[in-house]
Amino acid sequence: MTLSALILIPFFGGLLCWLSERLGAGVPRWIALISMFLVLAIGINLWVTGDYTSIAGTGGLNWQVEEQYSWIPILGVSIHFGLDGLSLVMVLLTGLLGVVAVGCSWKEIKTNIGAFHMNLLWSLAGVLGVFLALDMMLFFFFWEMMLIPVYFLIALWGHSAHNGAVRVKAATKFFIYTQVGGLVMLVGILALVFVNFNATQQLSFDYGTLLGAHKLMSSELQFALMMCFFIGFAVKLPIVPVHGWLPDAHAEAPTAGSVDLAGILLKTAGYGMLRFTLPFFPDASQEFANTAMLLGLVGIFYGAFLAFVQTDIKRLIAYTSISHMGFVLIGIYSGNLLTLQGLVIQMAAHGLCAGGLFILAGQIYERTGTRNMREMGGLWAKFTYLPPLLMFFAAALLGIPGTANFIGEFLILLGAFKVVPVITIIATASLVLAGVYSLILIHRTLFGQPASEQKYADLSVREISLVLSLAIILLVVGFYPQPLLNVSVDAMTFIQQTYAPADVSVPLPIGGAASPVAP
Amino acid sequence: MNLTFESFLPLAPVILLSLTAVLVMLAVSIKRNHCVSYWITIAGQVAALISIFTLDGFAVDRVATPVTGLILIDGYAFFYSALVIFSSLVCTVFLRNFLESYGNNKEEVYMLLLIAAVGGIVLVSSSHMAGFFIGLELLSVPVYGMVAYTHERSRSLEAGVKYLILSAAASAFMLFGMALVYAQTGTMLFADLGEKFAEHGGYLAGFGVAMIVIAMCFKLSLAPFHLWTPDVYQGAPAPVGAFLATASKLAIIAILIRFLGQVPGELTSVLQPVLAVIAVVSIAVGNFLALTQTNLKRMLAYSSIAHMGYLLIALIAGSSIDVESANVYLLTYVVTSLAAFGAISVLSHGGNALDAEEVNHYRGLFWRHPALAVAMTFVMLSLAGIPLTAGFIGKFYIFMTGVTTASWFLLAALIIGSGLGLYYYLRVMVALYDRTNSNAEQDPLPIGRASVVIVMFLVVLVLWLGVYPQPMLEFINTLH
Numbered sequence: 001m002t003l004s005a006l007i008l009i010p011f012f013g014g015l016l017c018w019l020s021e022r023l024g025a026g027v028p029r030w031i032a033l034i035s036m037f038l039v040l041a042i043g044i045n046l047w048v049t050g051d052y053t054s055i056a057g058t059g060g061l062n063w064q065v066e067e068q069y070s071w072i073p074i075l076g077v078s079i080h081f082g083l084d085g086l087s088l089v090m091v092l093l094t095g096l097l098g099v100v101a102v103g104c105s106w107k108e109i110k111t112n113i114g115a116f117h118m119n120l121l122w123s124l125a126g127v128l129g130v131f132l133a134l135d136m137m138l139f140f141f142f143w144e145m146m147l148i149p150v151y152f153l154i155a156l157w158g159h160s161a162h163n164g165a166v167r168v169k170a171a172t173k174f175f176i177y178t179q180v181g182g183l184v185m186l187v188g189i190l191a192l193v194f195v196n197f198n199a200t201q202q203l204s205f206d207y208g209t210l211l212g213a214h215k216l217m218s219s220e221l222q223f224a225l226m227m228c229f230f231i232g233f234a235v236k237l238p239i240v241p242v243h244g245w246l247p248d249a250h251a252e253a254p255t256a257g258s259v260d261l262a263g264i265l266l267k268t269a270g271y272g273m274l275r276f277t278l279p280f281f282p283d284a285s286q287e288f289a290n291t292a293m294l295l296g297l298v299g300i301f302y303g304a305f306l307a308f309v310q311t312d313i314k315r316l317i318a319y320t321s322i323s324h325m326g327f328v329l330i331g332i333y334s335g336n337l338l339t340l341q342g343l344v345i346q347m348a349a350h351g352l353c354a355g356g357l358f359i360l361a362g363q364i365y366e367r368t369g370t371r372n373m374r375e376m377g378g379l380w381a382k383f384t385y386l387p388p389l390l391m392f393f394a395a396a397l398l399g400i401p402g403t404a405n406f407i408g409e410f411l412i413l414l415g416a417f418k419v420v421p422v423i424t425i426i427a428t429a430s431l432v433l434a435g436v437y438s439l440i441l442i443h444r445t446l447f448g449q450p451a452s453e454q455k456y457a458d459l460s461v462r463e464i465s466l467v468l469s470l471a472i473i474l475l476v477v478g479f480y481p482q483p484l485l486n487v488s489v490d491a492m493t494f495i496q497q498t499y500a501p502a503d504v505s506v507p508l509p510i511g512g513a514a515s516p517v518a519p
Numbered sequence: 520m521n522l523t524f525e526s527f528l529p530l531a532p533v534i535l536l537s538l539t540a541v542l543v544m545l546a547v548s549i550k551r552n553h554c555v556s557y558w559i560t561i562a563g564q565v566a567a568l569i570s571i572f573t574l575d576g577f578a579v580d581r582v583a584t585p586v587t588g589l590i591l592i593d594g595y596a597f598f599y600s601a602l603v604i605f606s607s608l609v610c611t612v613f614l615r616n617f618l619e620s621y622g623n624n625k626e627e628v629y630m631l632l633l634i635a636a637v638g639g640i641v642l643v644s645s646s647h648m649a650g651f652f653i654g655l656e657l658l659s660v661p662v663y664g665m666v667a668y669t670h671e672r673s674r675s676l677e678a679g680v681k682y683l684i685l686s687a688a689a690s691a692f693m694l695f696g697m698a699l700v701y702a703q704t705g706t707m708l709f710a711d712l713g714e715k716f717a718e719h720g721g722y723l724a725g726f727g728v729a730m731i732v733i734a735m736c737f738k739l740s741l742a743p744f745h746l747w748t749p750d751v752y753q754g755a756p757a758p759v760g761a762f763l764a765t766a767s768k769l770a771i772i773a774i775l776i777r778f779l780g781q782v783p784g785e786l787t788s789v790l791q792p793v794l795a796v797i798a799v800v801s802i803a804v805g806n807f808l809a810l811t812q813t814n815l816k817r818m819l820a821y822s823s824i825a826h827m828g829y830l831l832i833a834l835i836a837g838s839s840i841d842v843e844s845a846n847v848y849l850l851t852y853v854v855t856s857l858a859a860f861g862a863i864s865v866l867s868h869g870g871n872a873l874d875a876e877e878v879n880h881y882r883g884l885f886w887r888h889p890a891l892a893v894a895m896t897f898v899m900l901s902l903a904g905i906p907l908t909a910g911f912i913g914k915f916y917i918f919m920t921g922v923t924t925a926s927w928f929l930l931a932a933l934i935i936g937s938g939l940g941l942y943y944y945l946r947v948m949v950a951l952y953d954r955t956n957s958n959a960e961q962d963p964l965p966i967g968r969a970s971v972v973i974v975m976f977l978v979v980l981v982l983w984l985g986v987y988p989q990p991m992l993e994f995i996n997t998l999h
Contacts, residue, residue: 071987071989072987072988072989072992073989074989074992074993074996075992111954140906141906141907144905144906144911145905145906145907147905148900148905151945151949152949152952155949155952156949156952164953164955168946168949171945171949172941172942172945172946172949175941175945176938176941176942179905179937179938179941180934180935180937180938183918183933183934183937183938184934186915186918187918187921187922187930187934190918190919190922191922194919194922194923
């Protein structure tokens, strides 16, 4: 029941928000906040009570909680949820950023507050469903379902500087990109199911059943189906040729929408690749690994260069996401345990860091009325709390040691160096670019001549506590990542073992006291 | 053949509906009363629907019953008949609200509707060329009248005449095709075609079958035979559009499935690549032309062309027809389309010069009729095939057909078409919530409560079929 509750709480909470709007503007906000706190609390409870290292090193699946209900037996579809370490990290991230997203829209959203929170909570419910679903049909349902609320968030509550047509265009672009990618993936899912059906006469969409299906097909077919899955996830990650929706969607989304998109929605793609693409098609994935990593490399540099030339602060952050997701892609496909573990940290850290930056960008916009960095300048003198926080997050973005981002990038590069040294060296060079775009971000906004003499209100307690909590978590994970690594180790060992069973020479970072040791 | 009462019993829905049509006619000749005609029509259709269920039309052990050699009643025939009656029942409710403000005679339209429904049932149950033709004409001819019913509107009249001419052309094609098939094989029974063709051979029958299929493509508005569709959809009063898009289309699909299922493979295998091209072209034409429409009815017309293209995939992919996929798709499409046209009907009034058909009319609908706007949101999502709505289940089955038969090109067309489709469905959907223009056009007339209730019911059905499709899929799976 716990896992269903994780999805049902935001779902019904959202409905309540909508219905309670007439009781006053504050009611939906509190309901949304309480719902997300409940989700976070359940997640933390699962963390504390679960044992995520119980089968360490054996490479089996370690579902701490599992639920299954009958749904469409005629198609072999059931409602099947499962939670392991990887899911748990994602659930925690979703809960945390959900709370933050509700908090940061407290003042920003003034129209149709109930409906706004309904859409926000429903999108989070969809994301939680994606992280928990163990039935491919159910997974696809959630995968598509989370798009609709996000579409409305962008189209109806988006950036108000333009007229509505620009917002709608961005939202539609986002929807069409991801939907088409999703349909390609649906073909892959169905083909996988039917290959399994033809061989075993058992029609099933279940994760466990389909894990063995790759042994039943030719390598060409396996490659084709792997590509179907890869395209579906690549659009969402996003990977460079199919990234077109991301900057527009971010530029037009409200702050909460951006936090939601960058912090959580992009992670569903990384999660999907780890959970499904690699274990379902290990041989084809290995065949494809070099191409994928090259794509990742292209993404890293493309995102970094384009971030540098942006003048819109939200677009800049959006392009850095593309750059960071390139690292994620390299991490996924180099397939040793060190990178995979680093990946979990990197995904969580990027979610928190991008979330924090988008919130700060939103706060700047609320005060100055512009997101154009050429019109900012000299903000350092006008605020007490905002500039240091912005500097901290910019530093986290470039991966300064002491922040979680550093741990993530470091582990990914360390592990990947063993597998693909050349690509890793080139990728490492991009960290210089990360420094450049982070510095340009703080330089243009905080320093220089003030664009106007106007005084702005400083951050309120609510705003500071939101951003500060994210910063603290980044620091804690940055200094002591072991608890987080312990959570994901079983899940990642399983993925690593199915993906590259030969490569077991890498030492496993297990155990409470030992820190991950480089080979 | 010995004709007894029992042998006509399976025809009960046809008989009941015909009787109702006569009753409506008599009622009109005694005293014109909109309300009376309406309730007679409703009662007749409900009785016909009940008769299908009391006849155990869907019993598992049911055997196909031939009636008079022209008609063969089996589980599929009952399924499609029930759908036809359901659609026309829903259209009746929409028609009543629509005609309340109409200044001219209102009652005859129910008679036309009933006759068309009879035609639809005959069509879906026919097993003989004669039944085929009679059913098709009985279905089409009243629809000319219905399309042109609001003849004060010049577009309506124009649409009626257009539909008449194109239907006549299609009928001519079909008759000639039947004649060619008969000339070759000497039989008009579908079931005998294969055997007789094997005896005689020759290529005339092939031409004949091709011509019949072309006539069906006309009726289904598949590209390149689609040119009449947008004009007729736009000109027809919204409730009639609902009938045209659902009952009429589904009856023709049903007979096409039955006919193609019986025609020997040698004759249809030649047509298969042609039909594949037609499906792809329909998907492309329908979606591309719908992109720029600002008129909701025209947009739905083009989208119906695309949807028929998707449906055609179930008929042509692989070596045999995937009847199950076609039925699932048909059911979901019918429910969704009825709701879509229903929403238009609710806001349209026969007394006005135009229906509520411009997208602008729906801008900010949420702030005037929230329930209706939410309903339309789900309808648009269902048409676009988004999960949790019926439309997704239908599309999912078409995907399944495509994957099991390895028809990758058709699947590619399906994916690209769906992507294009999103653009215009989403545009309508988001316009419903547009705040800027919400007070620009207030509806001058009150909206019909019964129609709204029916639209809500259909939307609940759309969601139910999307969230928990198991009962529907099980039911369709057991049909035979």
